[in-house]
Amino acid sequence: MPVNDTSTATVATNGREIMYREALNEALREEMSRDPAVFCIGVGIGDRGGSYRVTVGLLEQFGRKRVIDTPISEASFTGVGVGAAITGMRPVVEILFIDFSMLALDQIINQAAKYRFMTAGEGRVPMVLRTQGGAGGALAAQHSQSLEAIYYHIPGLKVVMPSTPYDAKGLLKAAIRDDGPVIFLEHKLLYMTKGPVPQQEYLVELGEAEVKRSGNDVTLIAWSNMVLRSLSAAEKLAEEGIDVEVIDLRTLVPLDANTVLESVRKTEHVVIVQEAVRRGGVASDIASMIQQEAFDYLDAPIKICAGKNTPIPFNLRLEAACVPQEQDIIQAVKNALRHQQRRVPPP
Amino acid sequence: MDSKQFLSELYRQLYTIRVFETRCIKLYRQGLIRGYFHPYLGEEAIAVGVCAALEKRDYIISTHRGHGHCIAWGAELKRMVAELLGKETGYCGGRGGSMHIAQIDSGNLGANGIVGAGIPIGVGAALGSSIRGDDQVTAVFFSDGAANNGVFPEAMNLAAIWDLPVILVLENNHYAVTTPIEQVCRTRDLCERSKGYGVESFTLDGNDVLEVYERTKAAAEQCRQGKGPVLMECKTYRQMGHHVNDPGTYMPKDRLEYYLAKDPVKIGRKYLAEKGDATEEEIARVESDVETLLEEAVQFAKDSNEPDLQKFLEEVGSCQ
Numbered sequence A: 001m002p003v004n005d006t007s008t009a010t011v012a013t014n015g016r017e018i019m020y021r022e023a024l025n026e027a028l029r030e031e032m033s034r035d036p037a038v039f040c041i042g043v044g045i046g047d048r049g050g051s052y053r054v055t056v057g058l059l060e061q062f063g064r065k066r067v068i069d070t071p072i073s074e075a076s077f078t079g080v081g082v083g084a085a086i087t088g089m090r091p092v093v094e095i096l097f098i099d100f101s102m103l104a105l106d107q108i109i110n111q112a113a114k115y116r117f118m119t120a121g122e123g124r125v126p127m128v129l130r131t132q133g134g135a136g137g138a139l140a141a142q143h144s145q146s147l148e149a150i151y152y153h154i155p156g157l158k159v160v161m162p163s164t165p166y167d168a169k170g171l172l173k174a175a176i177r178d179d180g181p182v183i184f185l186e187h188k189l190l191y192m193t194k195g196p197v198p199q200q201e202y203l204v205e206l207g208e209a210e211v212k213r214s215g216n217d218v219t220l221i222a223w224s225n226m227v228l229r230s231l232s233a234a235e236k237l238a239e240e241g242i243d244v245e246v247i248d249l250r251t252l253v254p255l256d257a258n259t260v261l262e263s264v265r266k267t268e269h270v271v272i273v274q275e276a277v278r279r280g281g282v283a284s285d286i287a288s289m290i291q292q293e294a295f296d297y298l299d300a301p302i303k304i305c306a307g308k309n310t311p312i313p314f315n316l317r318l319e320a321a322c323v324p325q326e327q328d329i330i331q332a333v334k335n336a337l338r339h340q341q342r343r344v345p346p347p
Numbered sequence B: 001m002d003s004k005q006f007l008s009e010l011y012r013q014l015y016t017i018r019v020f021e022t023r024c025i026k027l028y029r030q031g032l033i034r035g036y037f038h039p040y041l042g043e044e045a046i047a048v049g050v051c052a053a054l055e056k057r058d059y060i061i062s063t064h065r066g067h068g069h070c071i072a073w074g075a076e077l078k079r080m081v082a083e084l085l086g087k088e089t090g091y092c093g094g095r096g097g098s099m100h101i102a103q104i105d106s107g108n109l110g111a112n113g114i115v116g117a118g119i120p121i122g123v124g125a126a127l128g129s130s131i132r133g134d135d136q137v138t139a140v141f142f143s144d145g146a147a148n149n150g151v152f153p154e155a156m157n158l159a160a161i162w163d164l165p166v167i168l169v170l171e172n173n174h175y176a177v178t179t180p181i182e183q184v185c186r187t188r189d190l191c192e193r194s195k196g197y198g199v200e201s202f203t204l205d206g207n208d209v210l211e212v213y214e215r216t217k218a219a220a221e222q223c224r225q226g227k228g229p230v231l232m233e234c235k236t237y238r239q240m241g242h243h244v245n246d247p248g249t250y251m252p253k254d255r256l257e258y259y260l261a262k263d264p265v266k267i268g269r270k271y272l273a274e275k276g277d278a279t280e281e282e283i284a285r286v287e288s289d290v291e292t293l294l295e296e297a298v299q300f301a302k303d304s305n306e307p308d309l310q311k312f313l314e315e316v317g318s319c320q
């Protein structure tokens, strides 16, 4: 029996460490073995094993009927996923870069996201769309975007953004079992990162954030690769006596507001870290939720440390300047805390 | 057309693309070039033949495998290398990189990171020419993989119903990354697809620069008479993997060897020697001139400044 688990602590890992991409691979293998309705479809996922090696070995194990290499026809193979899903299959559609998922927006936004609603709850689209985003490695403007806000904005879609191998595996398994549709967003810089993953089967439920580091002075909220950067910023800040709590949202939709608010009430200071451009981002929406629900607890304005409002440039120095770096996060935390000292005392 | 000067010019272009790619792959391996790099090695005759057959006022639009198109259209090598190195002096000021080099003022509408995206954009350029009544032709480069994206039939149909002056140059190198075209297409010749859209099409030897040149010349003429569009399927092959880091081990040896024997640069050299009556010394001079120019370009790029961070941040503005 799988353990319905939400914290790393409950399932013993026995020292086993694997890469994020291997964890995703295990999730796919396990779910495909468990349920014959699950299949994978996308460009270069079979013979090639995926650009980021996530689907390596699946073709050998499950054959061409369930590990399907497609032509470069994103709009249609995503639509094919929707059609298979509403008729009883559980497709895992892979689009190599989130940037290319823009070609499939009709099928995702107008079709998959609305089907259940439009059929008065009768229809189901148990489809997972796996893709990856983020800047890193000079891939330039059309291969580096963080576009989660587009999907976050659309009612009817769930949005998952794991930061660790453990979460990646548990969340992908849960996403495949979910009645969906689920947009599962990986990060290109995470595939080679390692972390503890138990041998024993487990799930990570959608909609549960995790406190990745507890602290009392300030709440740092992040997701995907920014969690790693926030954790290392928190370590540096600890050396200066600043005690940071880092919350990994893990899923943006559904959003675990309780975990966030509980932390905010404790620390009374909030910094939200987002790789995506600042304008119209998820961070702004979370900030508005916090000020509405916990305004009286806040000791300082909520700080958002986000990407610059620009396409990502090719040059590596420019690229780095566009997305929050550890130093930017450290500065944002200090600014959030400093606000208090600057405040004019009430008359 | 068989004049020595013309053949020498074609060969100079072929050779330039060849050594540009070879030299830049070295720079990549030294870590000086980052990101994606899709070499045009083995496909040089298509860019050179097509661009030579067009006029300065015309347009081209390119792909992720775009260095050859840029060079054949007349890009400056030093600004090309500088862009690959992400320098301020590059065509995009270091902001674009290999996949986004464009030279808009000269009519090169740019490379593209999105497979197939250039096809409708090129058709749009031709629509503009048609509305303005300018006597311009647009050549749209794309490969077999892009021919399987919905934008190809849609854009081809638009070009057809509006009789647009577009040459659809399908560079069939038989692969989309590791996917052989046979695996994702039931017919042998992709150009057959145009029949259902009422668009004239044909296949040709994409490794033969003169054949590409002549067929393009005729297609361009047809377009200028309002009888466009035309789809040309140029059969060719990559001489290595999809990008610099892909060893291409999945490419069958015999097929690769067949195409290596039909090397477009060697064919161009042979034309210059035989049809152009050029001596070995004359050809060697063309080659050494190209090599000198390229070394200067590499030096220029290395010596150039990184883009100014402060200036960039001012452009972007701040909203934190």
Ligand SMILES: Cc1ncc(C[n+]2csc(CCOP(=O)(O)OP(=O)(O)O)c2C)c(N)n1
Pocket (backbone or CB within 6 Å): A043, A072, A074, A096, A100, A103, B038, B063, B064, B065, B113, B114, B115, B116, B142, B143, B144, B145, B146, B147, B173, B175, B176, B177, B242
């Ligand atoms: C819309 C889209 N899907 C997928 C990719 C990833 N990708 C980059 S190049 C490529 C293969 C393109 O093949 P083809 O069109 O034949 O061009 P070639 O590389 O052979 O020149 C793929 C799949 C992309 N860039 N854009």
Ligand SMILES: [Mg+2]
Pocket (backbone or CB within 6 Å): B143, B144, B145, B171, B172, B173, B174, B175, B176, B177
């Ligand atoms: Mg191809």
